Amino acid sequence: MADPIIGIDLGGTQLRAALCSPDGTLLRCIKKKTRAKGGPQVVMDRVAKAIRQVWPNEGDVQAISMVAPGPLDPFEGVVIEAPNLPGWDNVPVRDILAQEFDRPIFVGNDANLAALAEHRFGAGRGFDNLIYLTISTGVGGGIILDGKLLLGSKGLAGEIGHMILDPDGPICACGNHGCLEAYAGSTALLRRAREANIPQIETDDFICFFKDLSRRCKFPGNLSPHPYRLSTLSGK
Numbered sequence: 001m002a003d004p005i006i007g008i009d010l011g012g013t014q015l016r017a018a019l020c021s022p023d024g025t026l027l028r029c030i031k032k033k034t035r036a037k038g039g040p041q042v043v044m045d046r047v048a049k050a051i052r053q054v055w056p057n058e059g060d061v062q063a064i065s066m067v068a069p070g071p072l073d074p075f076e077g078v079v080i081e082a083p084n085l086p087g088w089d090n091v092p093v094r095d096i097l098a099q100e101f102d103r104p105i106f107v108g109n110d111a112n113l114a115a116l117a118e119h120r121f122g123a124g125r126g127f128d129n130l131i132y133l134t135i136s137t138g139v140g141g142g143i144i145l146d147g148k149l150l151l152g153s154k155g156l157a158g159e160i161g162h163m164i165l166d167p168d169g170p171i172c173a174c175g176n177h178g179c180l181e182a183y184a185g186s187t188a189l190l191r192r193a194r195e196a197n198i199p200q201i202e203t204d205d206f207i208c209f210f211k212d213l214s215r216r217c218k219f220p221g222n223l224s225p226h227p228y229r230l231s232t233l234s235g236k
């Protein structure tokens with residue numbers, strides 16, 4: 001069987017490292033604190049340590065893949081900016097990892113590669129066209145078009161959270177007004193719930209809402225020949 005792959009999920013609080021077989025079977029997984037306050041060098045040292053911890057005892061690794069939040073350049077492997085990671089300004093993560101690990105290294109936006117994962121192994125199996133949405137503090141997205149991840153010329157095609165719905169709308173964390181994220185991110189939803197005097201609404205209520213939506217939501221048969229699939233993750 002082909003050698004396994006190592007995947008890294010870099011978040012503002014935690015980072016995870018996993019060893020996976022090419023068919024997606026999880027062989028080993030660890031998580032550790034990101035220690036984001038230490039800056040990019042401290043964090044990248046911890047990423048390298050995590051890779052060594054999940055490295056197979058026997059055999060080899062065919063590639064390393066890393067996801068990070070926020071806008072990044074997947075062609076050059078550079079994290080342009082990362083929310084919740086102070087000091088991350090054009091960090092060349094692919095080159096940093098390549099200095100230590102002589103393997104092909106791929107870097108992608110977390111929502112983009114989650115879309116790819118759902119397409120290959122999850123709710124999107126069997127569909128050539130799908131949109132993946134991640135709704136937490138922000139709104140991220142990934143688009144699979146004709147069976148391939150849509151990146152666009154700068155790798156930012158899936159950043160649907162910053163589509164402007166109303167130029168006069170509420171301010172968004174990116175500085176623009178009226179982005180989808182400024183209406184539908186959990187921070188915005190909680191703010192709007194407070195404004196509507198809905199008491200004691202919690203993030204779990206949103207998770208219940210989306211699970212309920214996944215049960216009930218169907219496109220009219222004459223609009224879409226495909227069933228609507230939704231998988232929900234609580235992140236806990």
Ligand SMILES: [Zn+2]
Nearest residue numbers: 162172174179
């Ligand atoms: Zn925005």
